[in-house]
Amino acid sequence: MKIGITGGMGSGKTTVCSIFESMGVPVYYADVMAKKILISNKEVKMKIKILLGEKAYYKNGRPDRTFIASKVFTDKRLLESLNAIVHPAVHHDFENFYIAHKDKAPYILNEAALLVENGSFKRFEKLIVVTCPEKIRIQRIQKRDKTTIEVIQKRLQNQLPEEEKIKHADFIVNNSGEKALIPQIWEIHQKLIK
Ligand code: ATP
Secondary structure, three states: OEEEEEEOOOOOHHHHHHHHHHOOOOEEEHHHHHHHHHHHOHHHHHHHHHHHOHHHEOOOOOEOHHHHHHHHHOOHHHHHHHHHHHHHHHHHHHHHHHHHHOOOOOOEEEEOOOOOOOOHHHHOOEEEEEEOOHHHHHHHHHHHHOOOHHHHHHHHOOOOOHHHHHOOOOEEEEOOOOOOHHHHHHHHHHHHHO
C-alpha cells in the first residue's frame, strides 16, 4: 500500500515519520526529494530555464530559490506551470522508490506538506494527517528555524487550515503534546499491517 502522510507546517510530520521508520516502514520525503530533483534532474532543469529564464539557476547548477519564488509568487499560472514540471518528476521518483521497497514492507509512506492542497492525496490508498494547534506549531518552528513569526505566517498562507486536511484523513496523529506519539503510531501501524 502507498500511504500519504501530511500536516500543517511544523505539525511534526518528520518527527512522526522517523518513528514509522524506526518500525521498519520506508518513508519517501517528497519535499526533500523535490529539492534534490531541482538540482539533479537535467530535464527538469531545462524546462524550468525555459519557463523562468536562465536566471532560475546559478552558474554552479543550483537553483536560485529566491528568484524562482519571486517569479511564481505573484503569478498563479507560472506557479502551476512550475508544479507541472516538478510534480510529475517527483511522482516518477516516488514510483521508483516504491518499486525498490515494496517487497520489503507492508506499506510505504509518502510525506509531503501539501498533499491535500494539490489534490495528490488521492493517489494514496490511505491518508495520515498529523495535527497540532497553529500556536504550538509556530512556537516549534521558531525554535527549530530561528526565524520570525512574520516569515512563518507568510509560509502558512500557502496551506489549508488543519480542519480541511482532517476531512480527508483516514488516520489522525495528535501531536499537540497532550498524547504520547508512539502508542498512536503503533495503533495506526497495526491497522495498516492488517
Ligand atoms: P515542516 O512542515 O517544516 O516540514 P514538520 O511537520 O516535518 O515540519 P517537524 O520538523 O517534525 O515538523 O517538527 C517541527 C519541530 O517541532 C521540530 O523541531 C521538532 O523537533 C519539534 N517537535 C515535533 N513534535 C514535537 C513534540 N511532540 N513535542 C515537542 N517538540 C516537537
